[in-house]
Each structure stands twice: as structure tokens, then as C-alpha cells.
Amino acid sequence: MNAAIDAQIFTELQDSAGADFVAELVQTFLEDAPTLLRTLRQAHLSGDAAGFRRAAHTLKSNANTFGALDLAELARELEQRGQQPPGIGDAGDAELAARLQNLEQAYAHCAAALRSLGHA
Numbered sequence: 001m002n003a004a005i006d007a008q009i010f011t012e013l014q015d016s017a018g019a020d021f022v023a024e025l026v027q028t029f030l031e032d033a034p035t036l037l038r039t040l041r042q043a044h045l046s047g048d049a050a051g052f053r054r055a056a057h058t059l060k061s062n063a064n065t066f067g068a069l070d071l072a073e074l075a076r077e078l079e080q081r082g083q084q085p086p087g088i089g090d091a092g093d094a095e096l097a098a099r100l101q102n103l104e105q106a107y108a109h110c111a112a113a114l115r116s117l118g119h120a
Contacts, residue, residue, distance in 0.1 A: 004106075004113035009067030026114050029062050033111070036062075037104055040078065044096060052082040059103075068110040074103045 014022045036059045043052035060075035078099055 004068060004070065004109040005117070006067030006069050009069075010117070013065065013067070026066065026117075029066065030111055030114065033059060033062065033107055037100075037107060040100060040103070043082075044100065049082055053079055056082055059107075063110065066110070066114065068106075068113075071103070071106040071110045074099065074106050078103060 010022075013025075017025070036055045039055040040052060040059075042048075043055060056075050056079035060072045060079055063069075063072035063075060078096075081096065081099070
């Protein structure tokens with residue numbers, strides 16, 4: 001299995017929920033995650049700390065469901081960081097923007113891995 005997805009977690013999910021249901025979950029995740037990523041960027045730009053944390057938390061939880069541990073960890077870091085996201089022009093703004101870009105790349109790897117498993 002692709003390194004973006006933990007094989008044991010994914011297999012346990014399939015065993016407990018059934019392959020067809022997992023396929024539906026994967027499809028929903030692949031449809032919803034890009035919206036969450038956009039929400040994170042918009043919340044960051046507008047200084048919406050609650051919206052930022054909520055989107056990061058949801059992405060973290062969803063990623064953990066499939067065993068996308070790297071994606072979940074990046075989202076967790078952003079969720080914690082989002083307690084007080086810096087405003088535009090703050091010293092930490094460039095770092096946070098880079099973390100968002102890393103999150104988007106991790107999602108792309110995760111999505112490709114899930115698609116390669118034949119579930120999307």
C-alpha cells in the first residue's frame with residue numbers, strides 16, 4: 001500500500017465497515033477535503049481563528065480515519081497553531097502559508113493513494 005496511507009489502519013477500517021462503505025467514505029473525503037483546504041486558506045487570510053481550527057480539526061479527523069497519518073499530523077499542527085493564527089504580514093504568516101502548502105501536498109499524495117486503491 002502507498003506510504004501516504006497506513007495499510008493496517010486502512011485494512012482494519014475495511015474489515016470493520018466493509019469495503020463498499022469504505023469506498024463511499026473515500027469518495028466523500030475526496031469531495032470534501034478540497035473544500036476544507038480552501039476554507040483553511042480563506043480563514044487564514046481573514047483571521048477567522050474558529051473557522052481555521054474547525055477546518056483543520058475536520059481534516060485531521062477524516063485523514064486519521066483512512067490512516068493518512070502524515071496528512072492528519074500536518075492538520076493537527078495547524079489546528080493547534082490556529083489557536084491564534086497570525087494576521088497578514090506577521091512574521092509567522094509566511095511560515096503558516098508554507099504549512100498550508102505542505103498540507104495541500106500531503107492531501108494530493110493521500111488522494112492519489114486512495115484512488116490507486118480503487119476506491120474512487
